[in-house]
Amino acid sequence: MNAILDLMATTGRGLIAGCRTTGALAVFAVDGLSHLLRPPFYWRMFGRALLEIGYFSLPVVALTAIFTGMVLALQSYTGFSRFSAEGAVANVVVLSVTRELGPVLAGLMVAGRIGAAMAAEIGTMRVTDQIDALSTLSTNPMKYLVAPRLAAGIIALPLLVVVADVLGVMGGFIVSTLKLGFNTTTYLHNTLDFVQTMDVVSGLVKAAVFGFLIALMGCYQGYNSRGGAEGVGAATTAAVVGASILILAFDYVLTEMFFAR
């Protein structure tokens, strides 16, 4: 009997802690977003964040996209050749990349790179009193640190995904034409004929949401970190894990919204 009560108590505590964290995260998100609409705006901080999230993430996202497109073409060909459906490789590559793999893989790569960096930077500022110092210098930390990063995440991720889409399709094209013997014109024709505006747009919307989630988790975990270096380390891990899980969960939700009949 006691064991059951202990189990229920533990579950209940976990549930309450989960609700509390979700509520705090939601309040933090609304607060951060509200500062995007109210001046002053810190354009320099926004530019810096945009450069950090967008420009400096370009190599890792590009490499991920191009190799993913190449592997996708190879695997699709291997599978489809069993049913003599090799002609569908171009369609599968372009749909998979624009709808799913482009935004999700770019999101996960940026979450690892940027989510961790944001949590570490803001977390270090928290434990060294720099965030308190901002407050004493007539600067709202949410406006100065969080809002520019949220805006940069929302804008930079779709731009990265446009690049990822192009390079992912190009990776599939390279493998299909150079290794698998597809005709260049036919492959391009199949790709362009099959892809629809909605496929690309849905991927870009997903990217904007993922960019927001990555910046939100990085800022939230950093902002609320406690306990010196260990706390900052824990915040960094939590930011990456939290952002990755949220990306995958929201990917399903958004796919339902866009494509479920």
Place this chain on the structure above:
Amino acid sequence: MSAAQSVLPDEHPPPQRPPVPAMHPKIRLRGLVKSFGDKVVLDGVDLDVLPGTSMVVIGGSGSGKSVLLKCILGLLEPDAGTIEIDGRDLLAMSRPERAEVHRKIGMLFQNGALFDSLPVWENVTFGLLAQNRLRRSAAREAAGGFLAEVGLAASVGDLSPAELSGGMQKRVALARAIAAQPDIMFFDEPTTGLDPIMGAIIDGLLVDCVKRLGSTAVAITHDMASARRIGDAAAMLHRGKIVWSGPAAELMNTGNPIVDQFTHGRREGPIQMELRR
């Protein structure tokens, strides 16, 4: 006159302070309570700081000194009590009113709390830029003036905080705190981590800055030499309450057993350190 010159203290006298009735405390705390979970850190703190004086609050590690400062600064919300500045209850004010009061306060953090991502000159002028009292194009030049006031060369302005020694970081942090010519200044453990000579130099700079600006200052420390150098008045915080207050000159001879044990660093006495074995 350029914007840079307009904020240099040598060019202009400190701004006119609103008249305060004689002997009315600049800062008045009554029944201030702050807890974290079950742990009561401030348990009804009463404290008066007279205008133009320097109050030193001493107390052991974990006695709530930093929490006290953070409550006055608005970084923490007290659970109960009142904080009056110039006779107005800070906790009863709207957020914009409170922000206006906090704008008149300068703070020197224990570890400097300089912004790693910004060069020294931008750290020093951060508050002025945030309040639009200075144009960015003029800030670099203005920073040189503030750095000179704390004994640093203008060329230091181009360095990053990570390139500075502990003493230089403290000076830069002080330059940042005084740049906006605050009405009230707070110093959190100003000499922690410094050698005795550098500690004395920093204390001297604090006293000079406070006198020159005509500010009211509150410093928290457990460095007795520093407390006597900085303070006109002193108070001791113990177990969340002010157990003694009086002239800083009497700190070493108060007759209060708690204060005497602390100031003389005696192992035996009414203060029992919480040690875990």
